[in-house]
Amino acid sequence: MTSATGAPSGSGWGLADASVSYGDRAALSGVTLRAVPGEVHAVVGGDGAGKTTALRCLAGAVAPTKGRVDAPSLERIGFMPTAAGVWADLSVDQNIEFVAAAHKISGTVLGQRREALLEGAGLTHATTRLAKQLSGGMRQKLAFSLAMLHRPELLILDEPSTGVDPVSRIDLWRMISGAAADGAAVVMATTYLDEAERASRVLALDNGETLIEGTPAQVLERVPGHVTVVDTPTERALAWRRGRSWRQWSPTPPPAGTAPVADLEDAMVAAGMAKETAHV
Amino acid sequence: MKAMILKEFRELRRDKRTMAMLIALPIVLLTIFGYAANFNVDEIPTAVVGDNAAPIEQQLPDMFPVESDVDADATAQELIRDNVVDVAIDTSTQPAAVYIDGSSLFAAQSAQAAFAQFPDGAVSVEILYNPDLTTAWVMVPALIGLILTFIGTIITSIGLVKERQSGTIEQLAVMPLKASDVILGKIVPYFILACVDMVVVTVVGVWLFDVPFNGNVALFALGAAIFLFVVLGLGVLISTASQTQAQAIQMAIMMLLPQILLSGFIFPLDAMPTVIAWIGHLLPLTYFVEISQGIMLRGAGFDSLMVNFGVLTLMAVVIFGAAVARFRRDLAPSAHKRATKDGAK
The missing domain is CATH 3.40.50.300 (P-loop containing nucleotide triphosphate hydrolases)
Known part of the structure; x- marks a missing residue:
C-alpha cells in the first residue's frame, strides 16, 4: 500500500516495511527508513x-508491492x-x-x-x-x-x-x-x-x-559478535585485510575490555558475515 | 582468437533481437519478399461502359477481368479517377476509347503493351494522369510517405530512447509534470519537424521532378497529418520497447523494411499473392501511398479515398493510443498517482 500524506508524518518521511518485487525477484523486503x-x-x-x-520507491519512481511510503508531493x-x-x-x-x-x-x-x-x-x-x-x-x-x-x-x-x-x-x-x-x-x-x-x-x-x-555509533554497537585487529587471522573465512593488518570477526560477544569495531567499513563486513553465518 | 570467437558467439546467443535478425529474418524476408517481388501484373481490374459493352468485353484478353458492380452512371474517366479500376473502356465512341490509369505504373505498362497487340484502329488508347508513364511521377508521392515513415519512426524512437538511455526519463518521472505534458512535449517537436519535412519534400519533389499536384492541398495535408500520427505512434511504441538507441534503430528498420517492399509503391499489390498482399494491407504506408498518389496525380477527392482515410485514422487511434499508454506506464505510475493525489497542495 502506498501513501502520500503531503505533510511529514511523525518523525519525517520514509518507507514503512516496504517491499518491491521485479517479477519473481524481490528487490526490497520489508525495509523501513525514516528521513528527518x-x-x-x-x-x-x-x-x-x-x-x-x-x-x-521513496521518490515514487517505483511502486511498492507491500508496505507504506510516506513522501511529500x-x-x-x-x-x-x-x-x-x-x-x-x-x-x-x-x-x-x-x-x-x-x-x-x-x-x-x-x-x-x-x-x-x-x-x-x-x-x-x-x-x-x-x-x-x-x-x-x-x-x-x-x-x-x-x-x-x-x-x-x-x-x-x-x-x-x-x-x-x-x-x-x-x-x-x-x-x-x-x-x-x-x-x-x-x-x-x-x-x-x-x-x-x-x-x-x-x-x-x-x-x-x-x-x-541506526546512528553511526549505534550501528557500530549493534554489530553482532566482535571484531579484532590481528596480524595473522586464525580463520580466513571470517577475516579481511585492512591496510597492512587483518580484521578477524568472531560471533561470540567481545571479551571484557575489548574495544568495539573501529569504523563503519568493519561494521558492514562484520554484519554481512554475521548474516551469512546465521543462514548457514 | 578462439576465445574471441567463443565470446562473440556467447554474446550473440544472448542478444535475442540480433539472433532473430540473423536467423529468422532472412528466411521471413526471402519468403515474403520473394513472393512480393514481382513487377508483372497478371490481372488488371477493368470496367467497360457504354452501349456496346458486351461485345467488347468478350474480345478482351483474360488479363482484363471486368468489374461488374461499378457505378453505372459514372464515366470511364471518373472510374479511373476514383481508382475503381485501372482500365476503363468507353464503348459509346467509335472506335472504343480505352483509358488507362498512369498512376498505377506497372498495371499501365502491362495494359499499354496488351492493347498495342490489338489491330490498328480497333481501340484508341489514352493514358491518364501520367501519359508518359514517368516513374518519378508515381514514386515521388510514395517517397513522401516513406520519408515521413523514416522520420516518424526512426528519428522519434531514437530521440525518446535517448532520454531513457541517459537516465533523464527517471528524472522526468519524479518532476511535477503531468504525464500528458511529458508525452506531448516529447512528441510535438517531432510532429512539427516532420510536418516541415513533409512540406519541403513535397515542394521539392513537385518542383524538381515536375510531378503534377492535381488535387486538394488541404486534403493531402490532412492525410499526411493522420499518417504522421501513425508513424510517430510507431516510433513511440518502439522507444518503449527499447533500452538503447541501437535497439530502437534495429526495431525501426524491421518495421521500415516491409513498408518499403509491401506497401505497393515498388512492387504492385495486384501482382502479389493474396496472403502477401494482405500483409501489405496491414501497413500504414500502403494507405498513404494510395492517398498521396490519388490526390497528387489523379486529383482524387475525399469520397474515393474515404476507405484509405478511414483505415489510417483507425490505425492512428490504435497505435498512437497504445504508444501513449505504454509511455505513460514508463513514467512511473506510483509517482503520478501521488502527484494527482496531492499535487494541488
Whole structure:
C-alpha cells in the first residue's frame, strides 16, 4: 500500500516495511527508513543490495508491492538519479531553466536561486557549457543543483559522489550538508562508508533486506559478535585485510575490555558475515 | 582468437533481437519478399461502359477481368479517377476509347503493351494522369510517405530512447509534470519537424521532378497529418520497447523494411499473392501511398479515398493510443498517482 500524506508524518518521511518485487525477484523486503528534516540519512550496501530500489520507491519512481511510503508531493521532492539526471545536450543554464519551468520558478526568485546554487557548485564560469562537456564531478554538482533548485523538503540522492574526484566529493558533501541545514530531509545512497559516517543515520541493506540500522555509533554497537585487529587471522573465512593488518570477526560477544569495531567499513563486513553465518 | 570467437558467439546467443535478425529474418524476408517481388501484373481490374459493352468485353484478353458492380452512371474517366479500376473502356465512341490509369505504373505498362497487340484502329488508347508513364511521377508521392515513415519512426524512437538511455526519463518521472505534458512535449517537436519535412519534400519533389499536384492541398495535408500520427505512434511504441538507441534503430528498420517492399509503391499489390498482399494491407504506408498518389496525380477527392482515410485514422487511434499508454506506464505510475493525489497542495 502506498501513501502520500503531503505533510511529514511523525518523525519525517520514509518507507514503512516496504517491499518491491521485479517479477519473481524481490528487490526490497520489508525495509523501513525514516528521513528527518535537517538530517542526512545514508543508505549503504554492496552492489544489488537494494539501495536504488529503496530510493526510487521513496521518490515514487517505483511502486511498492507491500508496505507504506510516506513522501511529500512531487513538487516538494528533489531527486538525483544514479545516472546524474542532467540533459547532456543542454547547457548548464538551459538545464536549470527547464527544471525551473517544471517547478514554475521564474523571475527574481530563479535568478537568486540559480546564482546561489551555481556559486556553491563552482559552475558560475560554465553556464554556457553543454552538460556533456562537463567533467564527471561538475555534472554531478549540476545534477545536485537541479535537485535542489526548488528547495525540496525531501532530497533523494542516488550515489551522488560515485566516480567523483576527492575534491568534488568534498564540494558535494558541503552542498548536501547545506541542504540539510536549510531544513531538507536528505536520503542518500552511497558506497563510500566514510561518507555514511558523516550522516545522522545509516541504513545498511543486503540483498534487499535491512542488515543494520541506526546512528553511526549505534550501528557500530549493534554489530553482532566482535571484531579484532590481528596480524595473522586464525580463520580466513571470517577475516579481511585492512591496510597492512587483518580484521578477524568472531560471533561470540567481545571479551571484557575489548574495544568495539573501529569504523563503519568493519561494521558492514562484520554484519554481512554475521548474516551469512546465521543462514548457514 | 578462439576465445574471441567463443565470446562473440556467447554474446550473440544472448542478444535475442540480433539472433532473430540473423536467423529468422532472412528466411521471413526471402519468403515474403520473394513472393512480393514481382513487377508483372497478371490481372488488371477493368470496367467497360457504354452501349456496346458486351461485345467488347468478350474480345478482351483474360488479363482484363471486368468489374461488374461499378457505378453505372459514372464515366470511364471518373472510374479511373476514383481508382475503381485501372482500365476503363468507353464503348459509346467509335472506335472504343480505352483509358488507362498512369498512376498505377506497372498495371499501365502491362495494359499499354496488351492493347498495342490489338489491330490498328480497333481501340484508341489514352493514358491518364501520367501519359508518359514517368516513374518519378508515381514514386515521388510514395517517397513522401516513406520519408515521413523514416522520420516518424526512426528519428522519434531514437530521440525518446535517448532520454531513457541517459537516465533523464527517471528524472522526468519524479518532476511535477503531468504525464500528458511529458508525452506531448516529447512528441510535438517531432510532429512539427516532420510536418516541415513533409512540406519541403513535397515542394521539392513537385518542383524538381515536375510531378503534377492535381488535387486538394488541404486534403493531402490532412492525410499526411493522420499518417504522421501513425508513424510517430510507431516510433513511440518502439522507444518503449527499447533500452538503447541501437535497439530502437534495429526495431525501426524491421518495421521500415516491409513498408518499403509491401506497401505497393515498388512492387504492385495486384501482382502479389493474396496472403502477401494482405500483409501489405496491414501497413500504414500502403494507405498513404494510395492517398498521396490519388490526390497528387489523379486529383482524387475525399469520397474515393474515404476507405484509405478511414483505415489510417483507425490505425492512428490504435497505435498512437497504445504508444501513449505504454509511455505513460514508463513514467512511473506510483509517482503520478501521488502527484494527482496531492499535487494541488
